[in-house]
Amino acid sequence: MQTFFIILILAFGFLITFQIAKASEYVSVLRGEEKARKQTNRINAFLLLAFLVIGLIGVYYCNERLKGKILGESASVQGEKIDTMLYITLAITGVVFFITQILLFWFAYKYQESDKRKAYYFPHNNKLEIIWTVIPAIALTALVGFGIYYWFKITGDAPQNAMQVEVTGSQFKWEFRYPGRDGVFGKKYYKEISPEKSNPLGQLWDDPYNHDDVITTELHLVVNKPVKLIIGSKDVIHDVGLSQFRMKMDAVPGTPTTMWFTPKFTTKQMVEKSGDPDFVYELSCDQMCGKGHYGMRGVIIVETQEEYDRWIISQKSQYSVAHPEPAPQQKTQPADSAKVVAANLKK
Ligand SMILES: [Cu+2]
Secondary structure (H helix, E strand, C coil), rough: CCHHHHHHHHHHHHHHHHHHHHHHHHHHHHHHHCHHHHHHHHHHHHCCCCHHHHHHHHHHHHHHHHHHCCCCCCEEEHHHHHHHHHHHHHHHHHHHHHHHHHHHHHHHHHHCCCCCCCCCCCCHHHHHHHHHHHHHHHHHHHHHHHHHHHHHHHHCCCCCCCCCEEEEECCEEEEEECCCCCCCCCCEEEHCCEECEEEEEECCCCHHHHCCCECCEEEEECCCEEEEEEECCCCCCCCEEEHCCCCCEEEEECCEEEEEEEEEECCCHHHHCCCCCCCCCCEEECCCCCCCCHHHHEEEEEEEEHHHHHHHHHHCHHHHCCCCCHHHHHHHHHHHHHHHHHHHCCC
């Protein structure tokens, strides 16, 4: 039914436009071609000016109306630089926008067809061409240059004291692995992935580095301590989107990606700062990855070192989850000691 109405409205719109065009054609014949053209030009010139004024009022209105919606202060040290870059880009493109739009529409109005002047033939000017090519080129090179500099910084080597967390995306959830006390992640092999056998990331249990690795469903970070994320995926391409930290990185199957940053505020501080008692740092999947994409949300908790230490100690290593029964040697040990006791008793 709705489709029918849309088609009907479109058909009417087309019919009306067609009739108006036909009517104005008859009018122009009656009034004389030239006079009609001059009048249309005057109307068009006025409409262009009106478009400029209404458009600029619209820009101001949108800005006033939506400025409270943008994210607050960056929650990471590196994010401040990203924000600065964004504001510089907005300032430069904003100035260019206002100058070019005002000139474009004002000129179209001012130099509309007139009997008092003739158009000046101006085919080419090398000097002008160079100016309006070189200036934007320099501006863009500077903007892109800063972008590349920060990109290499964020994706490059993390500071020595950085903690490391592995982030793995899959349809449609996030899993986090901490390297445990030894600070080293154990090896993985994708064919070992088996949630049924409590091995959701395919850890190789032969590798002793794996024995203390912890897998969690929440990402806990320490305030003012750099963190390096090692990002991967089990199926399609996902994306680790950390809007509050101004960070973002694709999660690609088979190719680990990395980025590091330093959280500035704990979750508790952010609750106070934002005035929102339900505030949580969010990890959103920023890559369309399937029908459950919209719900692929991770929770990040930024806390003090003490709070973090208490939390990580309370976590069970995935090895112990996958191997709940005590190892066979431990079982035989009491039996052996019983034999020893018995032997001693005999003596
Ligand atoms: Cu996803």
